[in-house]
Amino acid sequence: MTFQQALAHGTAVLAKAGIANAHGDARKLLCHAAGVASDRLTLLLRDPVGAVAEASFSELIAARVAHVPVSHLVGGRQFFGRWFEVTCDVLDPRPETETLVAGALAEPIARVLDLGVGSGAILLSLLAEWQTARGVGVDVSDAAIAVAARNASGLDITPRAVLQAGNWYDGLDEEFDLIVSNPPYIAADEMDDLQPEVRDHEPRIALTDEADGLTHYRHIIANHDPHLMPGGRLMVEIGPTQAAAVKEMMGIAGLTEITVIPDLDGRDRVVWGRKPRKTA
Numbered sequence: 001m002t003f004q005q006a007l008a009h010g011t012a013v014l015a016k017a018g019i020a021n022a023h024g025d026a027r028k029l030l031c032h033a034a035g036v037a038s039d040r041l042t043l044l045l046r047d048p049v050g051a052v053a054e055a056s057f058s059e060l061i062a063a064r065v066a067h068v069p070v071s072h073l074v075g076g077r078q079f080f081g082r083w084f085e086v087t088c089d090v091l092d093p094r095p096e097t098e099t100l101v102a103g104a105l106a107e108p109i110a111r112v113l114d115l116g117v118g119s120g121a122i123l124l125s126l127l128a129e130w131q132t133a134r135g136v137g138v139d140v141s142d143a144a145i146a147v148a149a150r151n152a153s154g155l156d157i158t159p160r161a162v163l164q165a166g167n168w169y170d171g172l173d174e175e176f177d178l179i180v181s182n183p184p185y186i187a188a189d190e191m192d193d194l195q196p197e198v199r200d201h202e203p204r205i206a207l208t209d210e211a212d213g214l215t216h217y218r219h220i221i222a223n224h225d226p227h228l229m230p231g232g233r234l235m236v237e238i239g240p241t242q243a244a245a246v247k248e249m250m251g252i253a254g255l256t257e258i259t260v261i262p263d264l265d266g267r268d269r270v271v272w273g274r275k276p277r278k279t280a
Contacts (some may be wrong), residue, residue, distance in 0.1 A: 001054055004045040006030055010061045017065040027069050032074040033057035056261055065187065067196040080125040084151050089143035091206045092198075093121035097182055098270040100237050100270045101125045103261050109133040113227065115168050115220060116140075120148030120161070122180055124245035127157050136162045141205065146194060168219055175229045182237040183216035184209050192255070214245055221249045228275045243268040 001007070011218035019025055029039045033056040034049060049057065060073050071077040071086040076234050077095040078084075080101050086092050101122055104112075109130045114123035117137030127135050145163050152158045164171070186208045191199060200205065209215035218235060224234050234255060238246050243260045250258045257272030263269035 001049050002046055003030065003041060003049055005043075006049050006054060006057055007045075010057065012162060013061050019064060025064055026126055028070055028074060029060040029064060030057050033060055034122075051197060067200065069197045069201055071072065072201060074246070078128075079121045081182070082125065082128060082155060084119050084121050084124075085147055086119055087143075087147055088201055089141060089203060090119040090147050091182070093119055096265075096267075096269055097122065097237055099261055099263045100180060100235060101129075102180065103270050104108050104116070104178060104233070104235055105129055109178050111135065111174075111176045112180065113172070113180040114138070115179065116183050116206070116216075117148050117163065118182070120151040122182060123161060124148070124151055124157050125154055125181070126178075127160050128155055133157055134160045134162075136164070136174075136176075138164055138166045138168065138172070140165065140167050141170045141203065144206075168216075169223055169227055172227055175227060175232075177232040178226060178227045179220075179228055179232070179234045180236070181216075181220055183220060184235075185213045185216070185239045185242060187211070187213035197240040199270060205222070214242065217242075217246050217249055221246070221255075224253065224255075225229045225275070230275055231277040233272050234275070234276050235270055240267040240269070243271055246271045 007026055007030055007033050011023045014022035014026055031041055034053040063073055069092055071092045076083055076085045080098050085095055104126055109126060110133055111128055112135040114137040117123050117139045120137060123137045125136050127133050137148055142165050150161050152161045184207050188208055188210045191208055228234060247258050250273040256276050258273040260268050261270040
């Protein structure tokens with residue numbers, strides 16, 4: 001089987017199974033199975049795939065038909081221009097979350113706290129872009145911390161990133177000029193409606209608060225004050241219908257300049273507020 005034949009076959013199988021991006025997924029899986037860069041595939045279309053790569057590709061296609069995410073099958077994905085390892089222990093970094101990173105980079109960063117660090121995609125992207133900054137990433141999952149640590153090492157950011165297991169602010173006794181978080185915000189009664197790639201393959205604890213989807217915002221916002229420097233920003237990713245509720249929480253907590261940032265699809269995606277600066 002040539003690369004062209006394998007790609008066509010894989011695309012057809014995925015399309016028949018109802019996979020939305022059948023051609024794109026088949027292309028990524030074929031390149032991974034054959035160990036070739038995606039930008040070289042066009043040059044190899046008439047070449048034989050080889051028995052070993054063909055068998056591996058067949059297994060990957062079968063797993064994708066079963067809705068295993070592509071990132072889990074190839075070991076990671078691109079986020080904000082960098083490669084991040086992704087496993088079933090962390091959320092799959094989504095393009096929408098880049099809205100949070102871009103918004104955070106609108107101002108200088110010296111010291112950042114990422115609550116619910118997961119794969120490290122947000123924290124490490126910020127530190128990679130702002131190379132004088134240092135940061136702390138906290139997650140309740142030891143397995144997630146291990147993934148983030150490997151990503152920090154891969155990006156050569158380990159000396160500037162402290163990664164520790166913990167529950168939100170517990171054990172932290174320092175101030176930051178930026179606090180970011182993408183907390184579990186899916187309501188419990190919405191879980192069954194998620195795509196199987198998300199519902200069945202990503203950690204439930206990172207998806208839902210098992211309540212109304214707002215539990216963790218209440219805690220993060222209400223308890224920010226000892227950890228945020230005057231003039232510092234608190235930025236959170238939200239679900240598209242949660243902006244009004246999160247804005248209200250920030251106002252009650254004394255934050256100012258409260259702003260909603262839409263993602264590229266025009267949906268509310270990030271809410272941020274500033275801790276007032278001290279007056280003389």
